[in-house]
Amino acid sequence: MKIEIHGLRASIDGQQILNGIDLELESGQIHALMGPNGSGKSTLSNVIMGHPSYQVTGGDIVVDGESILEMEADERARLGLFLAFQYPVEIPGVTVGRFLKRANEIRFADKATATKGFVKELRAGMDFLEMDQQFINRYLNEGFSGGEKKRMEILQMLLLKPSFAVMDETDSGLDIDALKVVAKGINKLRDPSFGALIITHYQRILDYVKPDRVHIMYKGRVVTSGDESLVHTLEAEGYDWVRQQFGSPDDVLEEAR
Amino acid sequence: MSLQRAVADLAAYQESLPGPGWLGDVRRRARDRFERMQWPTTSEEEWRRTNLSAFEFDSYRVIDGTSSDDGSGDVQRDGGSWARQLHYHNGVFTGSEGDAGGAIVDDLIALADAGSGAHCESAVASVRSVLEAAVDRADNRIELWNLALMSSAAVVYVPRNLAMDGAVLVEVNADADEAVVAPQVVVILEEGAQADVVVRCRSSEEGELLVAGAEQLVVGANARLRLTLLQRLNDDSLYFHHGHAEIGRDAVLHRSEAALGSDFVKTRFTSDISGAGADVDLNGIYFALGEQHMDLRTVQNHRAARATSRAYYRGAVRDEAHSIYQGLISVAPGAPGTDAYLTNKNLILSEAARADSIPSLNIRTDDVRCSHGSTTGKLDPSQVFYLQSRGYSLNEARRLLVQGHFEDLIAQTNESLHDELRELIARRIDG
Numbered sequence: 001m002k003i004e005i006h007g008l009r010a011s012i013d014g015q016q017i018l019n020g021i022d023l024e025l026e027s028g029q030i031h032a033l034m035g036p037n038g039s040g041k042s043t044l045s046n047v048i049m050g051h052p053s054y055q056v057t058g059g060d061i062v063v064d065g066e067s068i069l070e071m072e073a074d075e076r077a078r079l080g081l082f083l084a085f086q087y088p089v090e091i092p093g094v095t096v097g098r099f100l101k102r103a104n105e106i107r108f109a110d111k112a113t114a115t116k117g118f119v120k121e122l123r124a125g126m127d128f129l130e131m132d133q134q135f136i137n138r139y140l141n142e143g144f145s146g147g148e149k150k151r152m153e154i155l156q157m158l159l160l161k162p163s164f165a166v167m168d169e170t171d172s173g174l175d176i177d178a179l180k181v182v183a184k185g186i187n188k189l190r191d192p193s194f195g196a197l198i199i200t201h202y203q204r205i206l207d208y209v210k211p212d213r214v215h216i217m218y219k220g221r222v223v224t225s226g227d228e229s230l231v232h233t234l235e236a237e238g239y240d241w242v243r244q245q246f247g248s249p250d251d252v253l254e255e256a257r
Numbered sequence: 258m259s260l261q262r263a264v265a266d267l268a269a270y271q272e273s274l275p276g277p278g279w280l281g282d283v284r285r286r287a288r289d290r291f292e293r294m295q296w297p298t299t300s301e302e303e304w305r306r307t308n309l310s311a312f313e314f315d316s317y318r319v320i321d322g323t324s325s326d327d328g329s330g331d332v333q334r335d336g337g338s339w340a341r342q343l344h345y346h347n348g349v350f351t352g353s354e355g356d357a358g359g360a361i362v363d364d365l366i367a368l369a370d371a372g373s374g375a376h377c378e379s380a381v382a383s384v385r386s387v388l389e390a391a392v393d394r395a396d397n398r399i400e401l402w403n404l405a406l407m408s409s410a411a412v413v414y415v416p417r418n419l420a421m422d423g424a425v426l427v428e429v430n431a432d433a434d435e436a437v438v439a440p441q442v443v444v445i446l447e448e449g450a451q452a453d454v455v456v457r458c459r460s461s462e463e464g465e466l467l468v469a470g471a472e473q474l475v476v477g478a479n480a481r482l483r484l485t486l487l488q489r490l491n492d493d494s495l496y497f498h499h500g501h502a503e504i505g506r507d508a509v510l511h512r513s514e515a516a517l518g519s520d521f522v523k524t525r526f527t528s529d530i531s532g533a534g535a536d537v538d539l540n541g542i543y544f545a546l547g548e549q550h551m552d553l554r555t556v557q558n559h560r561a562a563r564a565t566s567r568a569y570y571r572g573a574v575r576d577e578a579h580s581i582y583q584g585l586i587s588v589a590p591g592a593p594g595t596d597a598y599l600t601n602k603n604l605i606l607s608e609a610a611r612a613d614s615i616p617s618l619n620i621r622t623d624d625v626r627c628s629h630g631s632t633t634g635k636l637d638p639s640q641v642f643y644l645q646s647r648g649y650s651l652n653e654a655r656r657l658l659v660q661g662h663f664e665d666l667i668a669q670t671n672e673s674l675h676d677e678l679r680e681l682i683a684r685r686i687d688g
């Protein structure tokens with residue numbers, strides 16, 4: 001899967017958040033996206049997945065040669081896109097097992113294997129992510145701890161095998177063991193038919209999942225891209241460096257106050 | 258089956274009904290009080306949102322109680338795993354099935370006729386005093402109508418310290434048109450007894466029924482009763498129900514009701530908690546669509562110390578439907594240490610649909626923990642989006658969320674009903 005984002009602008013409630021994003025993503029590659037709080041990373045994730053509250057006001061998202069902007073979120077999911085949410089919502093009354101079984105059926109509708117091996121695969125996935133099997137009968141995300149919710153996102157990703165996943169701060173709020181488990185999950189999928197955009201504030205996860213490319217987002221734009229060394233620069237210099245390099249003079253002034 | 262009698266001719270109808278003399282007295286007393294009352298009007302607080310003035314109650318017909326078709330041929334046997342079943346068709350007892358063990362699960366008149374055996378006699382005597390008390394307590398005309406029209410009653414009587422093996426099904430079925438049916442269910446658990454009872458009120462697809470039902474529960478000290486009442490009448494019918502429970506010391510009552518049918522619904526369930534340390538759960542599921550009107554009321558009446566009660570009512574409304582939930586927690590001066598809670602959550606699925614939530618507290622003692630909470634709103638768009646991001650279509654996502662809204666309450670009903678409840682809810686989402 002090849003995702004081409006050109007000059008993407010988007011707003012929510014009349015507030016412009018994305019100011020012209022250019023980004024090329026592809027299965028087989030891991031990209032990292034970093035940027036200060038409020039720079040628009042989650043907005044970008046939601047817009048890629050088709051959240052109806054956001055208005056795309058310019059530019060395009062093209063997947064394998066076709067614009068997906070007119071597609072509903074579920075059509076995008078069936079295309080093979082996946083979003084691991086920064087804040088997964090709780091769905092009371094819907095058990096993990098029931099939810100995943102149906103999601104799996106939808107995703108693999110044309111394959112005979114859809115439901116046959118599902119339970120086995122679900123159990124194997126939970127073992128792999130060191131999750132208690134009890135979760136199958138719990139209501140989705142209800143009362144889950146922060147880390148449990150993040151693991152649940154990765155479990156879904158493992159089962160639904162997307163062509164491209166956006167992972168919005170999946171590493172935030174994880175203890176070091178959980179972080180390793182999550183990284184293990186991503187690396188398990190890592191192959192030419194899977195790609196990911198890992199949104200993160202920390203170098204930590206990128207030590208376990210080596211990115212092919214790193215992008216820095218600032219004020220609704222991707223201001224620079226590079227290889228892994230960019231992460232080290234950021235780690236050493238902080239976002240001041242980004243503001244100095246890519247911000248307007250106002251931003252620098254603002255910072256100086 | 259004959260439907261020749263107009264309900265207005267109540268005295269003549271009563272004369273035609275079978276049963277022991279005392280039952281005739283109960284009916285006559287109910288009629289006497291009935292005749293001195295008016296139908297409830299919107300000037301009464303409980304009926305403020307439910308206007309009966311358009312109904313012509315006198316135009317309904319009653320089913321002649323003497324026309325006892327034995328009906329055993331057309332009784333729909335339920336596939337669920339019931340220890341014992343009682344079947345009623347158009348108000349007439351049509352048969353029973355299964356084994357109640359040491360308990361008595363039978364039709365009142367059959368029981369009174371059989372009449373022998375110590376258990377039998379004490380069961381009939383208890384039912385008698387329960388029904389007499391019901392007539393005295395009744396505070397509105399519909400409740401008295403039920404008692405006046407009552408041809409018989411489904412009786413579940415569990416003697417002291419007996420835990421029934423398996424559940425009881427009371428099936429109230431009807432297929433008449435413009436007819437009134439007055440089912441009566443009496444469940445008496447002596448001290449330490451346990452039972453699981455399901456009452457299902459259903460009808461054929463066609464025909465406008467008026468069901469004026471009632472339920473009398475007595476849960477003795479340390480006894481444990483789970484009762485599930487499922488109403489799934491067709492969408493032309495009218496459904497009234499008055500339930501009452503007397504709950505003894507350290508007794509447990511788990512009651513669930515589901516209103517998943519009828520054009521017009523008005524129900525009330527009152528739990529009189531007269532034993533210290535009792536524990537009461539009142540769960541409710543309702544779903545109104547089209548132009549349906551559903552008004553459900555619960556009363557948690559604390560009269561003894563250290564009892565706990567919770568009401569969880571969940572509703573959904575769509576199209577132009579209107580639902581009302583009224584929940585009252587009342588704590589008498591002699592009920593310190595009361596812990597009572599009520600919560601009502603409503604999903605509004607269409608712009609023109611409406612759900613009213615009216616909790617009230619009447620607390621006349623200190624040292625209590627009482628609270629209520631209610632939420633009414635649309636489906637949460639972030640939940641819809643989450644499911645869509647996993648491939649669920651908008652419709653399927655909405656359906657799953659509406660089902661999820663009721664799911665934890667479904668889980669607390671008798672297992673044999675789970676699929677049926679889910680199916681009925683699914684039909685109301687899609688239909």
Ligand SMILES: Nc1ncnc2c1ncn2[C@@H]1O[C@H](COP(=O)(O)OP(=O)(O)OP(=O)(O)O)[C@@H](O)[C@H]1O
Pocket residue numbers: 012013015017035036037038039040041042043044086
């Ligand atoms: N409904 C809204 N109306 C107005 N502004 C909004 C709305 N929702 C989000 N925003 C703003 O959009 C900006 C971008 O938010 P977004 O969540 O995309 O940032 P982020 O880069 O993911 O930040 P973080 O690192 O904290 O997760 C923020 O300034 C936020 O306040």
Ligand SMILES: [Mg+2]
Pocket residue numbers: 041042043086168169
């Ligand atoms: Mg974010």
